[in-house]
Amino acid sequence: MKSKKYVTVTNSNGLGLYDVAKVMTNNGHKMNHSTVRNIINRSFFKLAKNISDSYNLNYDSKKIDSISRSPEFQESVVDLLREKEL
């Protein structure tokens, strides 16, 4: 289990927040690492909210925020995205 302290955790395949910021800046989207982190959090929030709505769970935004920040949720989503047979 990875640390829950950090809001975005990643495995060795991915880039660090600074590196992502650098790649994005090189591609015309000027941003720093904090912006990358905020965008990732916002994206997972959107995903979690949509899933919650789809299952009629009616979670409040605090709960959705907590789910979207959890490493378990993020890893599960990423694992699903990795699978070829979708």
Add this chain to the structure above:
Amino acid sequence: MAYIDKSYSDIIKNNPLLTKKQEINLSRQAKKGNRTARKKLIESNYRLVLSIAKKYHRNDINFEDLLQESSIGLLKAVDRFDPELGYKFSTYACWWIKQAALQYINENSTNIKVPTHSRLLNSKIKNKIKELEDKEGKKPTLEQVSEEIGENVNKIKYTLKSNRYIASIDASRDDEGNTLASKIADESDFVNPEVLLEKKELKRIIRESLNLLSPKEEKIIRLRFGITEDEYNNNKFTLTSEMKEYLNEK
């Protein structure tokens, strides 16, 4: 005697059996604190220890250890034997040796320590079950066994449960070396259809959810988690050549 320690067999060879008179004399001297007499009495009765240890030896017990433990019984017998009662030493010693041997077996034959009295009751129950089975031609009920042995049913149940044979899942079970673990079907690939359906549904929802993300957000998630185009064939998640180069450099 080839499988026992050479020093042990030498002691047996060099110490012939004692007569009753010799036993009494040595024992009296030992009682007075004569260490040589005590030693002689012990060494002359190693033969008895060997004979009893052989009787109790089983495959799962180390014979050398059993012999040593049985010898402790002999030492106890030498210290406690009263020559004035007029009995032969071996008559008294054999019970101490048997007790020591059984104690060792009970404590070391399985990984779980079960009290000796429970082991003895278990063997009594098993013998009674076999006896009743032979007599009546069918397996007796616990009530019948309880009546015959004079113990209550719950105690019999508990004793049988606590003395069950323990098999290691990794232990070799046959001549080909197949283990129990290898014979158990590997169901790690088995997926419950309901779970599979739920998973598919969840995947569909996540896929739909991805449309909610802007191209910039998608790119960032993709970079952050190392999801490449090859792994996930989704046109919305394409890597630019610069990004690919950057990833390769890393």
